[in-house]
Amino acid sequence: MKEKILVVDDEEGIRLLYKEELEDAGLNVHVAASGEEALAKLEKDKFDLIVLDIKMPGMDGIEALRRIKERWKNLPVILSTAYHHYKQEFGTWASDAYVVKSSDLKELKTTIKDILRK
Amino acid sequence: MGYDILSKVIELTDSTEALEKRLKDVAYLLIHSFAFDQCAIYLLDQDKKVLTLAVAVGSKRGCQEEYREDEGLPGLAIKNGKPIFATQSKSAKELWQGGLDKGTNGFNTIVCYPIKDDWFHGVLYLKNKEKKTISIKQKRLLGVITLQLATAIKNYQCIVNLRDINTKMKDMQYRLVNAEKLLALGEMAASLAHEIKNPLVSIGGFAKRLSHQMSLDSPYMSYVDRIVKEVAKLEKLMDGIVHFSKEEGYAFSSEDINSIIEETIAFFEDDFKKNEITVIKELSLNVPKIDVDRQHLNLVFNNLMTNAIQAMEKGGRLTIQTYQEGNWIVAEIHDTGGGIDPKIMSNIFNPFYTTKETGTGLGLAITHSIITNHKGIIEVNNNIGVGVTFIIKLPLAGKEGRILEAS
Numbered sequence: 001m002k003e004k005i006l007v008v009d010d011e012e013g014i015r016l017l018y019k020e021e022l023e024d025a026g027l028n029v030h031v032a033a034s035g036e037e038a039l040a041k042l043e044k045d046k047f048d049l050i051v052l053d054i055k056m057p058g059m060d061g062i063e064a065l066r067r068i069k070e071r072w073k074n075l076p077v078i079l080s081t082a083y084h085h086y087k088q089e090f091g092t093w094a095s096d097a098y099v100v101k102s103s104d105l106k107e108l109k110t111t112i113k114d115i116l117r118k
Numbered sequence: 119m120g121y122d123i124l125s126k127v128i129e130l131t132d133s134t135e136a137l138e139k140r141l142k143d144v145a146y147l148l149i150h151s152f153a154f155d156q157c158a159i160y161l162l163d164q165d166k167k168v169l170t171l172a173v174a175v176g177s178k179r180g181c182q183e184e185y186r187e188d189e190g191l192p193g194l195a196i197k198n199g200k201p202i203f204a205t206q207s208k209s210a211k212e213l214w215q216g217g218l219d220k221g222t223n224g225f226n227t228i229v230c231y232p233i234k235d236d237w238f239h240g241v242l243y244l245k246n247k248e249k250k251t252i253s254i255k256q257k258r259l260l261g262v263i264t265l266q267l268a269t270a271i272k273n274y275q276c277i278v279n280l281r282d283i284n285t286k287m288k289d290m291q292y293r294l295v296n297a298e299k300l301l302a303l304g305e306m307a308a309s310l311a312h313e314i315k316n317p318l319v320s321i322g323g324f325a326k327r328l329s330h331q332m333s334l335d336s337p338y339m340s341y342v343d344r345i346v347k348e349v350a351k352l353e354k355l356m357d358g359i360v361h362f363s364k365e366e367g368y369a370f371s372s373e374d375i376n377s378i379i380e381e382t383i384a385f386f387e388d389d390f391k392k393n394e395i396t397v398i399k400e401l402s403l404n405v406p407k408i409d410v411d412r413q414h415l416n417l418v419f420n421n422l423m424t425n426a427i428q429a430m431e432k433g434g435r436l437t438i439q440t441y442q443e444g445n446w447i448v449a450e451i452h453d454t455g456g457g458i459d460p461k462i463m464s465n466i467f468n469p470f471y472t473t474k475e476t477g478t479g480l481g482l483a484i485t486h487s488i489i490t491n492h493k494g495i496i497e498v499n500n501n502i503g504v505g506v507t508f509i510i511k512l513p514l515a516g517k518e519g520r521i522l523e524a525s
């Protein structure tokens with residue numbers, strides 16, 4: 001059975017790209033455009049992993065991360081953002097991994113595989 | 119008569135004219151007052167250890183442009199720290215008191231007086247065709263005159279140094295103002311970079327998907343390829359700009375340098391194969407762990423290896439060494455990519471300086487800033503026509519109390 005993951009990003013281009021690329025990589029991909037939408041989807045459905053953008057209007061990724069980890073403690077979350085330095089600002093304290101967005105999705109794919117294999 | 123000359127010398131050397139003019143005036147005064155055929159003044163370059171002709175008046179015959187510090191009578195006068203007074207018969211020609219000096223050819227009376235106070239500044243060189251005697255009084259007078267010349271030369275050098283310092287300070291001020299402007303610009307660029315990154319990722323990502331769908335012989339393949347390449351360059355540029363505008367945010371932890379290097383080498387495995395590069399690892403097993411930001415240091419080795427790979431497109435050898443040297447952990451990355459043109463050497467660490475079509479010129483600039491933030495040192499050994507060695511030295515943990523930025 002395919003693993004089900006949820007991609008949360010306010011940018012439509014990123015959602016589309018990630019969905020297609022990750023589906024090609026053999027995953028069952030769902031998307032959400034905001035932290036709120038992601039939480040609603042998590043309530044209804046069971047996921048194996050979340051890819052979460054940090055910088056979003058409304059509820060940002062950090063707040064979403066806090067709520068997700070509060071409720072679904074063992075659900076792995078990969079934080080994703082435009083630039084490296086956010087890692088230091090927010091830390092990886094609660095997420096399972098951290099990936100910088102790039103048109104080359106190699107790193108994201110290997111990170112997802114590594115986490116799902118555990 | 120002596121006091122007349124002396125007061126004249128003081129007047130001339132104290133004037134506000136350029137040094138050369140003042141020396142020339144004194145030289146004229148001396149050949150007239152002492153009735154010599156030639157008067158030359160040589161200045162000593164302390165670094166190069168040569169005496170260079172500053173002024174010469176009277177007969178120009180045998181007046182050498184330059185003496186090494188150990189050459190001729192001027193050299194001898196400096197070496198002995200004493201003046202040379204000599205008269206000789208025509209047959210002796212070039213040999214005077216054990217010093218060989220072609221400049222004496224045709225002269226039979228020589229005065230070679232070191233110009234010194236607490237240090238040597240040059241030589242006063244007087245020559246006369248005819249034999250003549252120099253009285254004790256004249257010798258004393260010359261002693262005082264050369265002392266006055268020494269003072270004038272020293273003062274002049276002080277002024278030159280002051281001017282030099284002044285220009286340097288102006289330059290520094292200018293750079294400070296510039297740095298402030300750059301900072302403001304950097305902040306703007308960083309926020310802009312954020313807005314740009316997301317669309318860039320999707321343009322590049324979809325272009326890549328497109329290229330995978332296309333058959334290799336499609337006439338549009340080169341268009342898509344170009345898009346992919348240009349986007350990759352823009353992404354790299356944006357990452358670089360953000361790096362420079364957000365330099366805080368270092369997270370130090372105790373790390374093994376060797377393992378960071380191994381990680382980077384593994385990352386480039388495909389590229390090494392493609393370019394036929396042999397990788398030689400000489401990693402010392404004894405290097406202790408040190409406090410570094412692992413991710414940033416990864417970037418350092420990534421940048422250096424990228425440059426090396428790009429320099430060795432037709433194959434070569436990449437040697438990576440680590441070792442401990444006193445209080446430093448040292449990593450050397452050596453390639454056989456032909457080295458760097460010495461003309462551009464002074465630019466390679468400047469942001470945006472690149473000789474590559476797809477380069478941003480930020481690789482080494484970022485590398486340098488990361489090493490500096492680790493209180494480390496980066497050095498380049500350029501072996502023109504052969505290759506380059508980048509040497510990175512990082513301080514051992516706990517040494518010199520690095521100031522860790524609170525984040």
Ligand SMILES: Nc1ncnc2c1ncn2[C@@H]1O[C@H](COP(=O)(O)OP(=O)(O)OP(=O)(O)O)[C@@H](O)[C@H]1O
Pocket residue numbers: 354421425426429453455456457458466467471472473474476477478479480481482483506
């Ligand atoms: N190992 C090397 N061998 C030869 N030339 C080098 C080497 N490393 C750097 N250079 C020269 O220094 C320049 C600056 O390097 P730097 O890494 O800063 O930028 P770049 O490589 O041109 O661009 P980018 O790093 O963005 O790809 C290069 O363009 C190249 O001319």
Ligand SMILES: [Mg+2]
Pocket residue numbers: 421424425477481482
């Ligand atoms: Mg480079």
